[in-house]
Amino acid sequence: MTKIGIVGYGNLGKACEKIVMSRDDMSLVGIFTRRDPATMTSPYGSAFFRQDDLDRFENEVDVLALCTGSANDLVDLALKQAEKFNTVDSFDTHARMRDYVTALDKVATEHDHLSFVGIGWDPGVFSVMRALYEGVLPEGNTVTFWGKGVSQGHSEAIRKIDGVLKGIQYTIPKEEALEKAREGKGDTLTTRDKHLRECFVVASDDADKSAIENEIKSMPNYFADYDTIVHFITAEEFDRDHNAMPHGGLVLRSGSVNGKEENLEFKLTLSSNPDFTASVLMAYARCLKKMHESGVRGAKTIIDIPVGALLGDRLDAIAKFV
């Protein structure tokens, strides 16, 4: 039985809670929040506690899943909680990964704990692909594409425009960029070359739609340098077709060995970004407990952990999956 504590109760925390509830080898100690626990409710009747009270659960929680929002909060939280707990998180600021791992490794090791960082799909499953690709086919180049998926930041930018009632933006890999990557010419592609932005907008009755479309397409940083498509739809269509959080992407490698061209391609199609991220997080949380029990300490990323450690009996897993 892996006893889980969840810090934060947004989309990711809720998805983790639901998974823990569905697994008979996991149990939920409680949800820890900065809000007033008395105001919080869960469809499962889970217990809520103040984040400041975490210390007294030191001996009750096997793994603390850090599901707070911003990267800064997450780093501070992890460095503090690794003194008392094993932690798992989906920290996703690639540029800060090295420093974060280094700092957390020190704290976790000193306090006899184990922390897994960057556990999700990117970083996460995509990181496994990038590392494996580089290892097994050293000459070549890897290109990561994101989407089709919702960008919260771009959706919010649309919603701030006058006359827009509802708006959502999907990032979509461009077919011609995928082809270039498959042909081994992906190394010069920028994020901008690789993706287009598709927007669905509900405008107020009196709004000037062509002005809204212009304002979106010319918005600096967000849309101006991208191929952007804008659709106007009704509120009914919006509520029916755009209430999910799909995401995903591709990790392509085109390379060669002994002069022969070889291609590796991984594609992820998620109907729910937070639920899949939570699924990866909970799988590694269970594995973390086992590895901690076997004596592993410090901070690890997904590429430091053998995939076999996610599964049950080693020889059974070898027979079934190798």
Add this chain to the structure above:
Amino acid sequence: MTKIGIVGYGNLGKACEKIVMSRDDMSLVGIFTRRDPATMTSPYGSAFFRQDDLDRFENEVDVLALCTGSANDLVDLALKQAEKFNTVDSFDTHARMRDYVTALDKVATEHDHLSFVGIGWDPGVFSVMRALYEGVLPEGNTVTFWGKGVSQGHSEAIRKIDGVLKGIQYTIPKEEALEKAREGKGDTLTTRDKHLRECFVVASDDADKSAIENEIKSMPNYFADYDTIVHFITAEEFDRDHNAMPHGGLVLRSGSVNGKEENLEFKLTLSSNPDFTASVLMAYARCLKKMHESGVRGAKTIIDIPVGALLGDRLDAIAKFV
């Protein structure tokens, strides 16, 4: 510097030799063969030795790459050589993997060595996918497809037919089966449901082509129960278009978490099966040396080894690939 010994000089052994020659952190101690070394030549002037003389290279070889043909030979060879050497192989009889790992683990551990088994693409890279998929998305089903690729056994069966001068058979995943797998209905598909067989045949001038086509399509075990396509081509076309060893395949998982459908799909497209297999084998050989030096002993499969171990400096790899 990783000092490699290669046992066997077929397609795989030759591809390994070529890779070792191209890497400045690997060197080749020699190629060990059951044939008379005096009759062997290499485009690189590599040294050939009798397989029976392996013992005297005990202190010169870091990793012995076992590139012999049949699974039986390979098991006997590995169990013997693990007494003196670290070994890496691409043993591919899935049904015997558990027993092989168990037996080799005992020998390697007793003799203070490390052996990596089933290193290639299936088993190998595909095993990583199957294990990772199962771990991160426990509810679902995984389907493996092979091809487009040459089947040596089926090609030989064609070449034995009267009137056939040259023949080759490609195994190809069926589009409708891929669709079923993507929809989560792949668990009932048999190997037969999943693949079709495409044959290219050069017939002698006086041969009855429709009789040959009939004989192929009705051949028990090999073709009778498959969708089989037969093309007759000229010897020139055959030599021009069918002299490579392409292969590859797909590993699909369709599953759900918290009631949301999620799909994972890995696709490998190889223009040369032996060269890519050798590339994986040599990547893990280098990693094996490092892991042996750090104290790891016994027999490991690809799912027991973190992908990060294939790369150089750990923090650099984390910064670049996580």
